[in-house]
Amino acid sequence: MKARMIIxxxxxxxxxxxxxxxxxxxxxxxKWxxxxxxxxxxxxxxxxxxIPVHIAMEFLNNKVGGITKRMVEK
Amino acid sequence: MKPRISAGQFSILIANFIFSVSAISLPQVLIKSSGHYSWVLAPVTLPVFFLFVFIIIGRAKNQEQFKNIFVPDSDHSFVEKIFYLCVFLFMALILIRDLRGFVDFVAAVLLPNTPIDILVTLSLLVILYVTVSGLEVIARVTVIQFVILGVIVAALPLLLLNEIQIGNLQPILGMEALPGVFKSSYILFSWVGEVVFIVTIIAHVEPIKKIRKAAFQGIGIIYTLLCILLATEIGVLGTKILEVSTYPSHQLIQQINLTDFLDRLDVFIVVVWLPNIFTKLALALFCLNKALSCLVKRETNVYILPVSLILGHLSILLFKNNINQIDFSFYTWPTLGSSLEIILLALFILIKWQRKKKLQNKTT
Structure with missing residues (x-):
């Protein structure tokens, strides 16, 4: 168990x-x-x-980041 | 009592919000797209942002209506709720991105043996402390720190005079610069477009009539410093080094070589730089809390602790490593961020129009 969770x-x-x-x-x-x-x-x-939460970010980087890459890269 | 900030503090808050974090690694991707013409970006895109701010703030006679926007205790229409939700999401994304970027930077430059979990926890505690102290404290700390940072950045060409090679900046202008400059402008738009955060703190500026001029001054400061930084980086390091450097600004200040006994001046400058990033993150958390308060219809700091804990954990969980975070900042954020900024701008204009119409109906 990681220290940051206990904290x-x-x-x-x-x-x-x-x-x-x-x-x-x-x-x-x-309730809030x-x-x-x-x-x-x-x-x-x-x-x-x-749980690999970073998969969500990798998906976003591939899809949304892909749009930028197509626009920006030579 | 409602916190009050002056127009001068407002412009410094804008400048710090955008410049402090973007100076860490943004120059790399700008130079990758537009080469040694990157410094031209600042004068080229400046009018676009003046227009952007003009659209947000509008004409001087309509500025009194901002006093009633972002007031948690009043009833909100459906469009306003959507707007607060978008502000919350926007600020959360900025916080996650910048907190991780900042922690990775500290881990790479100052504390390579400290785990990022600990750095995130300690940073969050500092940010929370500053945020809970209120907007006035954030503004005062920002002004003190940003003036020092501004002076250092403005003095960089002088400090590095012996290292600058004019050949790196030549040819100064040419038609071949245009495609690269347009590509870089797309990336820069989302970063400078974060200026849309001002909608959350406009109501606190006193006198409110000066907000447009103050916002223009803030944008002007950002562009002046960015132009100096980019030109100095290109002049000293050259585009080939900058294209592969993760932290180009840090690499630049490492080149300062005034005397033999001041060979670690970079550590001093980084230490001056860090409080600016803390205050930027504290302001982002303040704006996020304000949006949350509007959503739950109560001005409160009660939810700020668990929310910041969530964001802190997410900043570690969402990015597998440093490269992932840089990929998000350089390529995902320009499209995602600018879309969110345009949505926020559209919603804000809609709210202003709704309120104006309501007021007209009341008077008739």
Whole structure:
């Protein structure tokens, strides 16, 4: 397990405790806090299970970058 | 209380937002496309960006309406929500690209043994601290740092006078320059077009009547510095070296050879350069947070921490290596970025038109 995930989880836990305990958000807005926290956990899980997220960027580089390359290169 | 920045700070924020990161490696791809004519790019594309800014800001008498754009507490129309979503996506992409570019640069130049995970985490902490402090703090830090960077870049031709070879810049102009210059302009458009970010902070400028002049000044500063940097790089290093150099500006400052005991002046200049990149990233995060606040209809910094963590992780996960990031910045961003910029511009004009019509209906 990588150090950056442990750091992320600790920061996220402290964040959630502070936000909920201190009442920094109204009840209505709490769903957004949970949503972004869940998203962060999902991203860290991508690191744990070594999901190749970079494939998306490679696809973008091939397709969109290809357009630029055709226009720019000699 | 709403943060306020002066027109001068506004123009420096624009200049720093575009120049600080693009100076890292953008010259390489520009020189690859247009050779030693790259420095001509600046005067050729300058009018296009003056027009771009003019379209965003419009006439002086209509500038008061900007005070009501990007106000999180009010109700937003469907077009406005789409606009905020596009701003969020645009800023997120800029942050991911620049954070990774910056970290790779630091890892290559200053800290080769430090893992990029740690560099990203530490950078994020600094960026978060500056962002949470607010726009006024970002503006003040930017002004101090950018003035130093601007003076250094402006002094580069003097510092490198003994290394410049005029032959590298010749022939100075010719018809054969045109195709290359047009190709490079396409790449440059998306980078300088990031100036569209001003829509998020226009409401904070005081007095608002001076924003157009300030934006023009900001664009002018970027082009002056870019022109000096490109001309000096070509004059000193020549196009053959620059075409294969990953960090041409760093390579340029390594050539400064004033005296024997000042042989590592490049480290000092890079250290001056880094805070500019931090403030640029902090401003991008501020704009992103503003768009997010508008989407959730509440002015808040609560979501900024998890969002920045997500972006930090994505900046590592999305790019397999340094080459991947450079490929994205050089080739994917020109098409993707300029498309997003044009969409943002179109939506912004639509919102302005909607509001004007609403106001007219109210008065009649």
């Amino acid at each position: 992320t989880w600790i920061i996220l836990l402290i964040y959630l405790i502070i936000v909920i305990k201190k009442g920094l958000v109204e009840k209505k807005q709490r 806090v949970y949503l972004v926290a869940a998203l962060t956990v999902c991203i860290t899980l991508c690191v744990v299970f070594e």
